[in-house]
Amino acid sequence: MKSAILKFAAVASLGLASAVPVQAATTFQVDTSSANTFVTYTPDTSWFSNFSASLSALPSGLKSLAVGESWTFDFIDITITGIGSSDIALESQLSFLSPGGSTAGSASGWYSKGVFTTSGELTWDATSPVTVNGATYLVTFENLSGLSFEHPVTETISATVTLVGEVPEPATWAMMIAGFGLVGTSLRLRAPRRTAARAA
Structure with a gap:
């Protein structure tokens, strides 16, 4: 015995x-109905300029991730028109139908748009991991910086979700x-x- x-x-x-x-992959699906972004800015010059932001065409399908894998997709489209400069602030929220949960993001920066070139930067605050329904994931947003020769200036900010762990x-x-x-x-x-x- x-x-x-x-x-x-x-x-x-x-x-x-x-x-x-080694568990089955976690399935992610963006909640396109609750994602949002808000912009606030105050022009510093008397010249007319405008900074606008809107949601990109968010993915509606399913994406399976194993621990350590990431998924990057377009999240926010920004446009700068006119001539002038400004400090800028941006708020956003990205939610998931699966596995659930959401991440709020805050960014700040500046831009200076001239006749021929535009410079500036936009930096996001650090985000925290989300644990929901047995999965832990981290969402980060793309920082922007540099010089552009486009008129008007158009840029796309991407979001990246990384599966950190599973319970x-x-x-x-x-x-x-x-x-x-x-x-x-x-x-x-x-x-x-x-x-x-x-x-x-």
């Missing part, structure tokens, strides 16, 4: 290495707990045998 338990415990202990599973399923937790219990039992059964051997 002890031999059978020890063999079973050995198999269980080997299974512990794979008990933290094991309940059945996996049960397997892990059972495995640890069997390993503990095997150690208790071996202890008297070692004591007897030393006494002999």
